Amino acid sequence: MNRLSMLTTSLTTIGAKIIFIVQELGRLGIFFFRGILHIFSFPIQFSKFLDQLYFIGMKSVLVICLTGAFTGMVLGFQGYYTLVKFGSEGILGTMVALTLIRELGPVLTAIMITGRAGSAMAAEIGIMRISEQIDALETMGINSIRFLYSPRLAAALVCFPLLTAIFDAVGIFGGYLTGSLLLGISPGIYFYRVEYSVQMVDINGGFIKAVVFGAVVITICCFQGYYTHTRKEGFGAKGVGFATTSAVVISSVLILATDYVLTSFLM
Structure with a gap:
């Protein structure tokens, strides 16, 4: 009887966790689709879109450029000392360009924006929630998802590809700095390989x-x-802290998981 009780308790706990996960996924899906629909609802929130475009995009350019430059420089060093073992150092431009454009550019750009802008968004909206500002918006008849989420989503869909392109370009130039200026590979060969290999x-x-x-x-x-x-870990400032941490961790893990899925379809 004791074993049966323990088994029942274990199954109940597992079932409760599964139900919680399914509920959260459903809530997330509804949240996303409502945000997508409100992007195109009138009147268009163009001013808020521009504000988020500046916050997510323009304010991230410096950190994206720095990350891209050092990533490309490291790839140049590592790639050269790997390829030189096979007498293939001439294709360093191919390796750096394809590695950045296919994988590292989108992934590292997304992770850096998560740390810089995503965490700030989670904290800002979390504080609005615990200070009842979101409830006030709803009381005044303002759709809070349309007001808070849709402009950010629209701006992100524009900013992420542009910042990825900047990351790729700066990273390729960083690979040139180490490969050509420091390690002696011909600049003509390096950029010819980049142009020839990238489709x-x-x-x-x-x-x-x-x-x-x-x-x-x-x-x-x-x-x-x-x-x-709605968090069980705590309310108020503690809840905002947990929400911000969860936002960064979950986003980073999902970036890597989604990258694997997309790569398997795009290859």
Whole structure:
């Protein structure tokens, strides 16, 4: 009887967790589709869209450029000392360009924006929730998802591909700095290999990933902030802290998981 009771308790706990996960996924899906629909509802929130375009995009350019430059420089070093073992250092430009455009560019761009902008969004919306500002919006007849989430989502869908393109370009130049200026590879060969090897399908694949990552990051971060008040770990400032942490961690993990899924379809 004791064993039966323990088994029942275990099954009940597992079942409750599964139900909770399914409920959260359903709530997230509804949140996302409502946000998508409200992007195109009138009147268009163009001013809020521009504000978020500046916050997500323009304010992230410096960190994206720095990350892209050092990533390309490291790839140049690592790629050279790997390829030189096979006498193939001439294709360093191919390795750096394709690695950045296909994988590292979209992934690292999304992760850096998550840390810089996504965490701020989760904290801002979370504070609005616990201070009852969102309730006030609803009381005044303002759709809070349309007001808080839709402009951010629209801006992210525009910014992520553009920032990814900047990351790729700066990273390729960083690979040139180490490969050509420091390690002696001909600049003509380096850029010829970049031009020869990169196809439009590679660029399109990187942009598709960037758009999907943008939707994932902004949706998770806004969702975590919007539903801060439902967290079991704590309420108030503690709840906002947990929501912000969860937003960054979940977004980063989903970026990597989604990257694997998209790569398997785009290859």
